[in-house]
Amino acid sequence: GESVGLHLPTLSVQEGDNSIINCAYSNSASDYFIWYKQESGKGPQFIIDIRSNMDKRQGQRVTVLLNKTVKHLSLQIAATQPGDSAVYFCAEYSMNTGFQKLVFGTGTRLLVSP
Amino acid sequence: ETGVTQSPTHLIKTRGQQVTLRCSSQSGHNTVSWYQQALGQGPQFIFQYYREEENGRGNFPPRFSGLQFPNYSSELNVNALELDDSALYLCASSGSGDTQYFGPGTRLTVL
Numbered sequence: 001g002e003s004v005g006l007h008l009p010t011l012s013v014q015e016g017d018n019s020i021i022n023c024a025y026s027n028s029a030s031d032y033f034i035w036y037k038q039e040s041g042k043g044p045q046f047i048i049d050i051r052s053n054m055d056k057r058q059g060q061r062v063t064v065l066l067n068k069t070v071k072h073l074s075l076q077i078a079a080t081q082p083g084d085s086a087v088y089f090c091a092e093y094s095m096n097t098g099f100q101k102l103v104f105g106t107g108t109r110l111l112v113s114p
Numbered sequence: 115e116t117g118v119t120q121s122p123t124h125l126i127k128t129r130g131q132q133v134t135l136r137c138s139s140q141s142g143h144n145t146v147s148w149y150q151q152a153l154g155q156g157p158q159f160i161f162q163y164y165r166e167e168e169n170g171r172g173n174f175p176p177r178f179s180g181l182q183f184p185n186y187s188s189e190l191n192v193n194a195l196e197l198d199d200s201a202l203y204l205c206a207s208s209g210s211g212d213t214q215y216f217g218p219g220t221r222l223t224v225l
Contacts, residue, residue: 032212043204043216044157045116089156093212099170101147102206102214104156 012111019080021108023073023090032093034102035064035075039086047075047088077110085112116140118207118217126223127195135190135220137205146188147214148180151202163188192222200224 013019025033031052036044048059050066050073057064063076073090087107093100117140127133139146145164149157159172163182177193186207192199200223206214 034213036216041218043116043118043120043218046213046215049213091156099162099164100212101159101162101170101172102149102157103159106154106156 009106010109010111012113013080015080015082015112015114017080019075019077019084019110019112021075021077021088021090021110023075023105025071025073025090025092027092027094027103028068028071030092030094032100033064033066033073034091034093035062035073036089036091036104037084037086038089038107044089080110080112082112082114085110116207116215116217118205118215120203120205120217120220122220123218124221124223126225128225129195129197131195131224132191132193133195133222135192135203135205135222137188137190137207137217139186139188139205139207140209140215143207143209143215144186145208146182146186147206147208148188148190149204149206150174151204151219153201157204160190195224197224 034049035047038044048064050057050064061078065074089107091102091104119138121136147162148160151157160174161171166182179191182188202219204219206216208214
């Protein structure tokens with residue numbers, strides 16, 4: 001079946017450190033992956049995406065890596081700041097009878113200490 | 115901000131009642147998806163509307179229904195509310211691309 005899971009429920013880092021959030025997916029047919037950031041009381045905020053024909057994509061302070069061989073996705077945040085504290089979700093696009101729905105994992109909480 | 119708005123922000127209902135939640139999509143987006151997010155969980159797909167028609171549905175019973183209007187705004191209706199329906203309801207819009215942009219959500223509490 002399709003599922004998107006995360007390895008660590010909570011990640012605590014110091015301000016200035018680099019953070020790595022990991023995600024495993026099970027649907028090898030998925031071709032599009034998105035990382036969202038969700039702050040308390042708010043909706044998920046798009047961070048970065050990657051398609052299955054890529055291994056790496058960089059944004060501002062963030063990098064997403066995709067390893068299709070082991071079906072693993074990671075989000076790297078450089079120089080983590082207190083404002084990065086939030087729950088991070090990876091989501092997988094699953095094609096199903098002509099429409100696309102996002103399949104989310106349960107999320108990883110990132111705690112950044114000053 | 116994504117340009118996706120939802121109303122109301124919070125809502126309290128009792129079991130058995132009916133509720134309507136509203137979503138305005140980002141300008142230029144013709145697809146709206148609804149998700150339910152229970153506390154501490156990831157969002158779960160309810161259904162998707164494209165050009166006023168439902169074109170996909172998740173594992174939710176028929177008492178969850180929706181509409182999309184010509185201006186691409188959307189409604190989510192839930193009948194015969196149950197305690198387990200208490201959650202954050204999220205609306206996301208997308209256009210010709212694949213990325214879904216979320217609104218702030220409506221927090222529904224069923225007593």
